[in-house]
Amino acid sequence: xxxxxxxxxxxxxxxxxxxxxxxxxxxxxxxxxxxxxxxxxxxxxxxxxxxxxxxxxxxxxxxxxxxxxxxxxxxxxxxxxxxxxxxxxxxxxxxxxxxxxxxxxxxxxxxxxxxxxxxxxxxxxxxxxxxxxxxxxxxxxxxxxxxxxxxxxxxxxxxxxxxxxxxxxxxxxxxxxxxxxxxxxxxxxxxxxxxxxxxxxxxxxxxxxxxxxxxxxxxxxxxxxxxxxxxxxxxxxxxxxxxxxxxxxxxxxxxxxxxxxxxxxxxxxxxxxxxxxxxxxxxxxxxxxxxxxxxxxxxxxxxxxxxxxxxxxxxxxxxxxxxxxxxxxxxxxxxxxxxxxxxxxxxxxxxxxxxxxxxxxxxxxxxxxxxxxxxxxxxxxxxxxxxxxxxxxxxxxxxxxxxxxxxxxxxxxxxxxxxxxxxxxxxxxxxxxxxxxxxxxxx
Ligand code: CTP
Numbered sequence: 001x002x003x004x005x006x007x008x009x010x011x012x013x014x015x016x017x018x019x020x021x022x023x024x025x026x027x028x029x030x031x032x033x034x035x036x037x038x039x040x041x042x043x044x045x046x047x048x049x050x051x052x053x054x055x056x057x058x059x060x061x062x063x064x065x066x067x068x069x070x071x072x073x074x075x076x077x078x079x080x081x082x083x084x085x086x087x088x089x090x091x092x093x094x095x096x097x098x099x100x101x102x103x104x105x106x107x108x109x110x111x112x113x114x115x116x117x118x119x120x121x122x123x124x125x126x127x128x129x130x131x132x133x134x135x136x137x138x139x140x141x142x143x144x145x146x147x148x149x150x151x152x153x154x155x156x157x158x159x160x161x162x163x164x165x166x167x168x169x170x171x172x173x174x175x176x177x178x179x180x181x182x183x184x185x186x187x188x189x190x191x192x193x194x195x196x197x198x199x200x201x202x203x204x205x206x207x208x209x210x211x212x213x214x215x216x217x218x219x220x221x222x223x224x225x226x227x228x229x230x231x232x233x234x235x236x237x238x239x240x241x242x243x244x245x246x247x248x249x250x251x252x253x254x255x256x257x258x259x260x261x262x263x264x265x266x267x268x269x270x271x272x273x274x275x276x277x278x279x280x281x282x283x284x285x286x287x288x289x290x291x292x293x294x295x296x297x298x299x300x301x302x303x304x305x306x307x308x309x310x311x312x313x314x315x316x317x318x319x320x321x322x323x324x325x326x327x328x329x330x331x332x333x334x335x336x337x338x339x340x341x342x343x344x345x346x347x348x349x350x351x352x353x354x355x356x357x358x359x360x361x362x363x364x365x366x367x368x369x370x371x372x373x374x375x376x377x378x379x380x381x382x383x384x385x386x387x388x389x390x391x392x393x394x395x396x397x398x399x400x401x402x403x404x405x406x407x408x409x410x411x412x413x414x415x416x417x418x419x420x421x422x423x424x425x426x427x428x429x430x431x432x433x434x435x436x437x438x439x440x441x442x443x
Contacts, residue, residue: 002028013059016115134190138162138171148399187212220300251401253392267360278347293328298346306342
């Protein structure tokens with residue numbers, strides 16, 4: 001019996017896929033189809049797959065062409081599969097010519113001609129109207145955001161506005177965007193806007209954008225007060241618009257996986273979450289704006305693992321603050337929960353080890369610095385030989401993952417709401433508000 005194997009994502013299964021499967025089957029007697037797992041696709045930068053692995057497998061099964069369906073989960077698996085299943089022929093479409101020649105050492109490799117005029121990418125584009133993104137703020141951060149947005153299909157960064165006309169013109173030239181001379185013009189050109197500014201300006205930009213009918217993705221923290229949060233969510237709901245907080249850490253493949261592992265009990269009950277984040281900016285004038293200080297800058301990121309792992313119902317909170325001339329350099333906070341404690345250090349203009357340690361009753365998780373953009377973590381136990389190491393590749397700057405979630409939410413995927421809840425955002429706002437009101441202990 002001649003065994004043939006082929007691989008693909010098979011998102012929104014189309015006639016090009018079916019033609020390929022038929023031709024692949026005709027190369028032998030038995031066809032194995034490898035369907036890529038969600039995390040494998042994300043890891044190789046294919047970010048916009050619309051269907052879940054289960055749905056894609058089901059679609060391939062329903063063609064009735066495959067004799068066996070397997071899941072492709074990791075790089076290098078093809079060699080393993082070929083040997084394990086005793087495969088005679090490996091085949092894929094002609095878009096991959098040359099790419100799999102290294103498998104000739106293990107079996108015959110055949111590239112089949114691809115069907116013209118159809119692809120999953122094309123179907124995805126047709127299915128979801130393109131979202132035109134406008135950018136508020138001409139900075140190096142927004143430039144990175146625009147670059148990352150180019151990796152997410154279904155959205156195109158088109159226009160920019162900044163209060164400084166010179167910077168705005170320069171930015172528009174550099175990033176090849178339309179330059180808007182007013183916010184109104186930017187909103188008129190856009191379906192969604194990205195807001196990057198100091199936190200005290202967020203609310204005004206967010207409300208203006210929502211009022212103008214634009215979805216919003218805004219840097220953290222979204223708001224300074226709970227009233228602001230309520231008013232902005234009420235307006236977003238009334239208008240049927242997405243208001244998304246850009247916490248890129250949350251969407252990093254490693255971070256998401258870490259939360260799932262902890263929930264499944266790998267370290268027992270979580271008793272302590274301890275995180276630290278700090279940065280000394282290059283700009284010597286960084287202390288000029290108090291809203292760039294420790295907790296304004298890091299609050300959301302530092303608090304999220306604590307709230308995600310220990311819940312939003314803390315019983316008590318203490319914040320110790322090192323301030324000079326109205327600028328906060330370092331905040332150390334402790335949150336007390338029923339049966340657990342969370343603590344954070346947030347520094348701007350001071351430096352510390354940016355690690356995260358999650359302490360459990362049977363083991364702990366160690367995430368090395370910088371934990372908020374990590375690809376790597378370890379689960380450690382009393383017996384060090386039981387240490388498990390996890391690595392999840394993040395492509396580029398990592399912002400593409402949050403942009404992808406933003407696009408998915410605009411396109412009506414609900415999952416995101418449950419992963420980053422309004423309750424969590426409200427709690428972070430509550431703590432930022434306390435900090436802003438000066439309910440801190442000076443050190
Ligand atoms: N394929 C094909 N003809 C097409 C599209 C895909 O023969 N018009 C083949 C690919 O060469 C591959 C298999 O079908 O061997 C699965 O491809 P996949 O990447 O899942 O589909 P695409 O439509 O190419 O997806 P995308 O647009 O996301 O790259």
